[in-house]
Amino acid sequence: MAARPWRWLREDVWEIRFRRYVALLLAATLVAAAVWGGLRLAREDRSCATGVAHPKGSGDCVGVSTTAYDFGQPRFTATARAIDRENHRLKPGSYVTVALLLPFTTSAPASLNDTLHELQGAYLAQYQANHGSTGEFPQVRLVLANAGADGTYWPRVVDRLEEMSKGPDRLRAVTGIGQSTDNNKKAVRELTRRGIPVIGSSITADDLANGQGGKDPFPGLARVAPTNTDEARALASFAKPAADKALLVYDKPGDPYTRTLQDSFKRLMPGSPNPEQPFTPPADRTQEGTTSNQFRQITQLLCSTPKSTNTVLFAGRHTQLRQFINELGQRGCMDHRFTLLTGDEGSYLTGDSKLDRKALTGNLSVRYTALAHPDAWRKGTVATGGSASDTATLDELVARGKQAPVGPIGPIDLDDGQLIVAYDALRLAVQGLREATPSGATTPPLADVVNEWAFIKGQQRVNGASGWICLDVHGNPYDKAVPIVELTPSGGARFVRIAWPEGKPPAAACLPRA
Known part of the structure; x- marks a missing residue:
């Protein structure tokens, strides 16, 4: 075969290079389109529904x-x-x-x-x-x-x-x-x-x-x-806890609910000789954390108190309340009877499958101030x-x-x-x-x-x-009605009585003081 002229060879090289450039340009265009499409898709994926979307970096809607x-x-x-x-x-x-x-x-x-x-x-x-x-x-x-x-x-x-x-x-x-x-x-x-x-x-x-x-x-x-103060006042009018027979267990550092409940309970027991016992839960109080270990030690301290100490005032959220009850069910002094009084977070435990209800059969009563109860007025x-x-x-x-x-x-x-x-x-x-x-x-x-x-x-x-x-x-x-409710070993909760922040129901006119 005769040799091809140099000019033709140059044209072949140029054509090869041109095709390469076109291929690279096409590939770059496809990559850019894919990236842009991916970005658009990512933006679209943030939408959960009309008016609801994932914030950047979050899976929450x-x-x-x-x-x-x-x-x-x-x-x-x-x-x-x-x-x-x-x-x-x-x-x-x-x-x-x-x-x-x-x-x-x-x-x-x-x-x-x-x-x-x-x-x-x-x-x-x-x-x-x-x-x-x-x-x-x-x-x-x-x-x-x-x-x-x-x-x-x-x-x-x-x-x-x-x-x-x-x-x-x-x-x-x-x-x-x-x-x-x-x-x-x-x-x-x-x-x-x-x-x-x-x-x-x-x-x-x-x-x-x-x-x-x-x-x-x-x-x-x-x-x-x-308010927590009114709930505590209603609870006091019902239970009448004696300061020398009560002990306060509270969330430290607490949140708006637990801090004000703690303050309200402290006002019910001035001069109590029993030391207050703090516990420190996770920042997210719905999480278990290691708080059970702290409650195990608190129950040991409770067992060391005189038998006359029979009331525990609990200022904490429902997850920690459940952990505390479960630990009380395994305490070493089952012959020592306690009544645990707490706020409306107790209502969450009515459907909590992690609650050890057998604990409620061991000389332990758990009563709380509910916001409402279906049996309160029937x-x-x-x-x-x-x-x-x-x-x-x-x-x-x-x-x-x-x-x-x-x-x-x-x-x-x-x-x-x-x-x-x-x-x-x-x-x-x-x-x-x-x-x-x-x-x-x-x-x-x-x-x-x-x-x-x-x-x-x-x-x-x-x-x-x-x-x-x-x-x-x-x-x-x-003077809002405050139902006192008790957790039951069989499941659910039993309505006990309506209590009142003012110690009695409001007058028929229901006119608050200024």
């Missing part, structure tokens, strides 16, 4: 859901769908929005049960408000707000709720809140600072209430639950402060919630009281919203709703299923 989204929790599905059906039934211009702020993505089983029950209670109150025979306005659209499992992302949620208060959503109140934690305290402070009314369902910490020291750091906050033995008829109204609604058109909303459990107080909290919100709405209008001004709580008393009280809700000028319930 955070935001305000306006659909039937259940936050990946099948136990919430039925109620979330029921709320969505009710929301879609509402006519434009006939409603205002209320947000239910709860930890919908918590992983703690006890907190999940609590959240489910509050979700169900809020929905039942929404349905009742929208289908009442009086046809009052505005009607209620309910949306679900989640600031993360431990409330870390509260600033993001507060910003979104403020936007909804200024736009077509016409958000006019936030209810729920749940536990008295530092993050919830920050969220409530910021919501009320921005003029958004808040109705706490089960927050009890004194420092998450107005009126302490004559100051109102949360303007526009109303509460259904009594006998109708108390003339004021609540009524059996108010309980019956909720019972009927619960029964209807098991099937259409009200439900289904999934399995219902009233024993921990959370459904009851969430129902009452939204009913309080509805009364405030409607009383603040000008005649002929359907939307109340935010500022007027904020001012409404001072009038919820006397004939304007809310006849709650948890008892009468008569608010003082700071938005706190006055």
Whole structure:
């Protein structure tokens, strides 16, 4: 074969190089497209549902859901769908929005049960408000707000709720809140600072209430639950613990709930000769940690006290309470009888499978101040402060919630009281919203709703299923009924008696002192 001219060889080399450049350019384009597509996909993957997304670096779904989204929790599905059906039934211009702020993505089983029950209670109150025979306005659209499992992302949620208060959503109140934690305290402070009314369902910490020291750091906050101080006063009126026979076990450094409960208990036992015993749990108090080891040593100290020391006042969260009870069930002095008294966190243990109920058969009684209990009013033995008829109204609604058109909303459990107080909290919100709405209008001004709580008393009280809700000028319930409940070895909890912060039920007028 004859040799090819040099010019042709140069052209071949150029063509090879050109093809290489094209191939490299094409490959780079494909890589860039893949990267860009991956970035777009990553951004899209952050979305959980309408209004809810993963914050950067988190697997939590955070935001305000306006659909039937259940936050990946099948136990919430039925109620979330029921709320969505009710929301879609509402006519434009006939409603205002209320947000239910709860930890919908918590992983703690006890907190999940609590959240489910509050979700169900809020929905039942929404349905009742929208289908009442009086046809009052505005009607209620309910949306679900989640600031993360431990409330870390509260600033993001507060910003979104403020936007909804200024736009077509016409958000006019936030209810729920749940536990008295530092993050919830920050969220409530910021919501009320921005003029958004808040109705706490089960927050009890004194420092998450107005009126302490004559100051109102949360303007526009109303509460259904009594403060820890009022719970302790009610407990004292019932149990009458003697200072020289009681010992305090408390969370150190504590959180808003445990610190104020500790302070309230200390006031019940001035001059007690028994040393206080602290324990230090994990920062996330839903976690087990190594606290059981500390409780084992505390039980040994209890066994060293005189037999006359028969009362333990416990200021701690439910996980640590369960650990302490389990250790008390294995103490070396089973002949030494103890009664453990604590706050409303005891209600979480009614469904806690890790609780050693055999411990409750070994000379140990565990009693707590519940926020509500289904048996508190059924006998109708108390003339004021609540009524059996108010309980019956909720019972009927619960029964209807098991099937259409009200439900289904999934399995219902009233024993921990959370459904009851969430129902009452939204009913309080509805009364405030409607009383603040000008005649002929359907939307109340935010500022007027904020001012409404001072009038919820006397004939304007809310006849709650948890008892009468008569608010003082700071938005706190006055002489609210406090059910004393005892954990049972067979499961669940037994209603013992209603106690009162004032030592007796309120007068029929139910007018709080200034």
